[in-house]
Amino acid sequence: MSHILTQKLDEEKVFKDPVHRYVHVYDKLIWDLINTSEFQRLRRIRQLGTSYVTFHGAEHSRFNHSLGVYEVMRRILEKFMTRPAWQEAMPGWSEEDRMLCLCAALLHDVGHGPFSHSFEKVFNTDHEEWTGKILLGETEINQVLKQVSDDFPHKVNEVIAKTYENKLVVSLISSQIDADRMDYLLRDAYYTGVNYGNFDLERILRVMRPHEEYAVIKYSGMHAVEDYIMSRYQMYWQVYFHPVTRSAEVILRKIFKRVKDLYDEGYDFNCQPHLLKGFLEEKMDLKDYLRLDESTILYYFQMWVEEGDSILADLCDRFINRRLFKYVEFNPSIHMRLYSELEQLFRQAGVNPDYYLEFESSSDLPYDYYRPGEEGERLPIHLLMPGGELRELSRASHIVQAVSGKAQTDHKIYFAQDLLEEREQAGCRDVVAKIRQALRDAEKSGAR
Numbered sequence: 001m002s003h004i005l006t007q008k009l010d011e012e013k014v015f016k017d018p019v020h021r022y023v024h025v026y027d028k029l030i031w032d033l034i035n036t037s038e039f040q041r042l043r044r045i046r047q048l049g050t051s052y053v054t055f056h057g058a059e060h061s062r063f064n065h066s067l068g069v070y071e072v073m074r075r076i077l078e079k080f081m082t083r084p085a086w087q088e089a090m091p092g093w094s095e096e097d098r099m100l101c102l103c104a105a106l107l108h109d110v111g112h113g114p115f116s117h118s119f120e121k122v123f124n125t126d127h128e129e130w131t132g133k134i135l136l137g138e139t140e141i142n143q144v145l146k147q148v149s150d151d152f153p154h155k156v157n158e159v160i161a162k163t164y165e166n167k168l169v170v171s172l173i174s175s176q177i178d179a180d181r182m183d184y185l186l187r188d189a190y191y192t193g194v195n196y197g198n199f200d201l202e203r204i205l206r207v208m209r210p211h212e213e214y215a216v217i218k219y220s221g222m223h224a225v226e227d228y229i230m231s232r233y234q235m236y237w238q239v240y241f242h243p244v245t246r247s248a249e250v251i252l253r254k255i256f257k258r259v260k261d262l263y264d265e266g267y268d269f270n271c272q273p274h275l276l277k278g279f280l281e282e283k284m285d286l287k288d289y290l291r292l293d294e295s296t297i298l299y300y301f302q303m304w305v306e307e308g309d310s311i312l313a314d315l316c317d318r319f320i321n322r323r324l325f326k327y328v329e330f331n332p333s334i335h336m337r338l339y340s341e342l343e344q345l346f347r348q349a350g351v352n353p354d355y356y357l358e359f360e361s362s363s364d365l366p367y368d369y370y371r372p373g374e375e376g377e378r379l380p381i382h383l384l385m386p387g388g389e390l391r392e393l394s395r396a397s398h399i400v401q402a403v404s405g406k407a408q409t410d411h412k413i414y415f416a417q418d419l420l421e422e423r424e425q426a427g428c429r430d431v432v433a434k435i436r437q438a439l440r441d442a443e444k445s446g447a448r
Contacts, residue, residue, distance in 0.1 A: 069105045118249050302320060350428065
């Protein structure tokens with residue numbers, strides 16, 4: 001066994017945390033990972049992307065969250081590995097397994113980029129792939145992990161990618177009740193100032209038990225898990241899918257799309273997007289990726305407000321100064337052809353629908369039971385019954401059963417209402433009137 005696995009700091013390091021009160025670091029390996037440049041970069045990437053335009057407190061970073069996930073994992077392992085009766089359910093567990101859990105918890109989001117999900121959709125990239133490249137590439141993180149063994153970075157990557165052979169290790173960081181979700185629900189609720197995401201973490205940690213390939217919940221703790229499931233449900237619809245946040249995301253994607261279109265056309269930018277060149281040419285390397293953070297992107301947006309291209313300048317001004325798109329509800333199953341009609345009408349009015357009109361959907365599945373073989377297969381939450389048998393959560397809880405396996409989707413059409421008003425004043429009254437009627441029809445379909 002490598003010495004670094006058991007090497008402790010001379011003095012415990014503590015981060016004061018508003019959610020967990022304290023984040024405790026005892027292991028030198030964890031402290032070394034926190035101090036790498038790749039992990040420190042997460043301080044400059046917001047956890048909730050554009051949610052700060054809706055909830056002004058949502059300025060917390062992926063650095064905050066990653067430390068929080070580590071702390072939840074540390075507390076889970078502290079209980080699992082110090083109680084002899086529970087260790088029987090963890091045969092063969094070693095100090096390396098413990099450190100794998102802690103490293104995966106700390107590093108699971110290290111591949112996120114600026115405004116990651118919007119950025120990924122336009123440039124066809126994936127933060128999970130970048131996480132793997134950071135763990136396995138020529139990085140400080142890779143060098144720290146290799147202090148354990150040459151293959152330890154691969155093992156950490158496998159845990160995060162959910163392919164590691166020890167399924168209990170994987171489930172603690174990625175399942176329907178894991179360290180990641182438990183931290184982000186509490187943390188995001190705290191920073192957005194809402195009550196929806198709050199649940200009794202202490203109670204869940206007390207009733208969580210190791211069981212072969214996954215953790216289970218003692219039956220007496222079922223109501224705490226019900227609260228957790230409903231908290232997740234409420235946070236998605238009240239915070240993560242908030243329509244104003246989504247409006248900002250739409251504009252963000254339109255900016256990236258406009259930059260890509262202009263670059264492909266050979267446009268001569270006044271402020272050249274040098275740090276985005278790799279993505280624009282679809283050959284970004286790891287070194288260039290790690291130079292990107294949200295301060296970099298916002299700098300470009302500030303500069304492009306004065307760009308010669310009127311569409312790019314306008315979109316950047318909208319994002320910087322919160323001049324967002326309006327929206328209406330929309331049911332595509334009722335009005336299948338309406339969106340294409342709106343595109344044509346926008347063009348007739350002289351408003352480019354490629355940048356000022358967007359159909360956007362958000363969907364979530366609060367909880368799912370086991371459906372083997374299905375894409376996105378989810379491991380269900382099991383309750384440990386008084387007799388020792390296991391029961392899947394939705395079979396014991398009427399509350400969870402009500403939301404189990406039922407994906408909810410919300411469709412909206414986003415558009416630049418102020419541009420329509422300008423075109424109306426410029427003499428395009430008839431076509432703008434048709435657009436307004438089409439939008440009213442869309443809203444009626446969405447209300448059904």
